Amino acid sequence: MTLALLLEQLFNGVQFGLMLFLMAVGVTLVFGIMRVINLAHGALFMLGGYFLMAALAWTQSYALAVPLALIGGALVAVVIEIVVLRPLYRRGPLDQVLATFGLSLFFNEAVTVIWGRESIPLSIPPFLTGSVEIIPGAAYPIYRLVITGVAIVAGLLLYLLITRTRVGALIRAGSDNREIVAALGINISLLYTLVFALSAMLAALAGIMMGPLLSVEPGAGDPILILALVVVVIGGIGSVRGALVGALMVGIFDTLSRVLIPLVIQTNATSALVGMAVYVLMAVVLLFSRTGLFAAHRG
């Protein structure tokens, strides 16, 4: 194996990790602020891909379709938050998990009804095809570079939003102690809706960008959701920093193990080891820290 190939895989790992970050940060924000575990988060990822596909067919323009798909994801999230989640805030985790699980079943089936059970190929935008040589000897697809850049920009914007704005201050305060925030006269239910819509937009963004790389099909978000949960467990539930570190760890570890394990071990068990690598990583982290790497307050 050449160094160039290894570097290329490392890039892929970082890129996958950033996609996972977009997912995991939504899970962790919603948990940190609203104390809800959202198992419908994978459905929002999947809807991002479907909405892009539908909006493209309608507008024939990426410049219009991408914002439309993002808004679509946010609107679905607002409806979910108002209709299903609001009555659940005072309930235990069981009710939340079951209700959001029910939602994910519903959305997986709804897209089947509307767009069929077959997976829908979503092609890379024509102006982003091709590849460049970032390092001599390794051609890297432009599309992957672009989505990596978009994910970084989205992450930076999120960072600025949380650290530099009033809404961000409320988000931080809300995750520290929501009762006090509410007691100070802040409209906490509006804040919840905003946070949930924000997390949905990030999930939809990841779904949009991963659409051409994975496939757009019913249940496409479920494996990504579970990986995002692994990220959150590793990073520490409720911690945004933990989500970033955990996502990069999982992304790089997953990608590299897919390349390196088959080189070292060539038996029937290889593919099993590859599929399980990330979970072994999680088990190891749990052995050393019960609350993840960046344990945020309360658990």
Place this chain on the structure above:
Amino acid sequence: MRFPGRRGALLLLLLAMAIVLPPYLGTYYTRFATQIAIYGMAALSVDLLLGYTGLITFGQAALFGVGAYAAGMLTVYGVTNAFVAWPLAILVSMLFALAIGSLSLRTRGFQFIMVTLAFAQMVYYFAQSLRNWGGDDGFTVPQRNHLGFVLLADHATFYYVVLGLLVLVVFIASRIVGSEFGMVIRGIRDNERRVAAVGFPPYRYKLVIFVIAGGIAGLAGALMANHAKFVSPATLSWQLSGELLAMVILGSANSLIGPILGAAFFLAFRDVLSDFTEHWMLFFGPLLVARVLLLKDGIWGMLLRATGAGDAPAAPEVDGPELTAPIADSKPGRSP
């Protein structure tokens, strides 16, 4: 569990229906009832954790699937005697439960949900990667196991064996939750710290009930492999884990009968709606949301109240003070 008066009568009525009705209705419904009994057993194992211990596991399908794979593989290898194959399947599931439980029980609350889900997914990928066993497609089991000279190929015979095992499991489970051990796990559900303060180490007790529940799920899985004569990674999917939780909640948690009724309701719902549409999930998802948002009780609780047969089983308070209080053993300096 005591069976006073009307409650006992209600149970006997249900059991009588389970014994008399299926053969009378024909092969299709006998197989249908077999499925109910199997999923009911798996859901009961979830209820031991959820309703009695306050552990929300989102990975019970993995243990169910491991039991199914073990029984299926043993049969393919020629171990057709149920007295050998089923206990082995239970044992393998218990070992998996021990491994998964010893790690995931280090966490609690929300994290426990996610960690059980993740480990179950790990087992799922493991099963998917077994190329010799059909990978994603799974494999067919050549025949059902036999109980010495009793062959189980006949659907009615197999149904009664499954029903008998289900009754046995309910009996054993009721003895467990009624014992001193059962008091400790219920105490853990209600207030883990007090139980620890009284001198019972919660981790050990939780691990024991997790392994017992894993064994029950494994038996249900082994029966499923025999029932369907087919095993695939779908038996370990996270959707099934969620559906098992849904069955418990639909039927009433914290009661050993509720999960079985929940399984019956779930399968009947699917069966009836499948006649009209392949998209029955489109209705089940919102139904589950509605149950959580609007109803306080599951089916068993409603039955008990409607017949005046006693109080509905109290819904488990699984959130408890545990989630809002700082974690006792988290890093120093974190406590407010």
